[in-house]
Amino acid sequence: MLRDNPTMAAQSASVAALLGHRRLVALHSRDDYSRELAFLFEDAARREGLDIVFRGSFFRAQKDHRGLLGQLNGVGFDALYLCPPGPSPGRGCCNSCASWDCVSRSSAPTASIPGH
Numbered sequence: 724m725l726r727d728n729p730t731m732a733a734q735s736a737s738v739a740a741l742l743g744h745r746r747l748v749a750l751h752s753r754d755d756y757s758r759e760l761a762f763l764f765e766d767a768a769r770r771e772g773l774d775i776v777f778r779g780s781f782f783r784a785q786k787d788h789r790g791l792l793g794q795l796n797g798v799g800f801d802a803l804y805l806c807p808p809g810p811s812p813g814r815g816c817c818n819s820c821a822s823w824d825c826v827s828r829s830s831a832p833t834a835s836i837p838g839h
């Protein structure tokens with residue numbers, strides 16, 4: 724059973740707060756589904772008292788994320804929230820529901836974005 728988007732976003736923000744993350748980055752694919760989920764997450768995170776310190780987006784077919792990663796250099800953040808591309812046109816089920824990530828940032832100065 725799939726949860727509705729506001730519930731998924733609220734639960735993800737709650738987990739980030741529970742884990743002690745305060746400064747978050749929100750990245751999403753440039754499609755309506757991912758954009759909606761990212762915006763819902765940002766709203767839920769603010770209600771939890773969390774700060775969105777960087778927002779970014781990428782295209783579904785994009786393979787080179789160096790520009791986006793370069794923008795993250797120097798941004799102090801605790802966790803990265805990634806909204807991968809939504810379902811492909813013509814697909815009956817969302818192929819990305821299980822791919823939501825709230826990933827703790829390591830001490831390394833870069834983050835990775837899974838290729839979709």
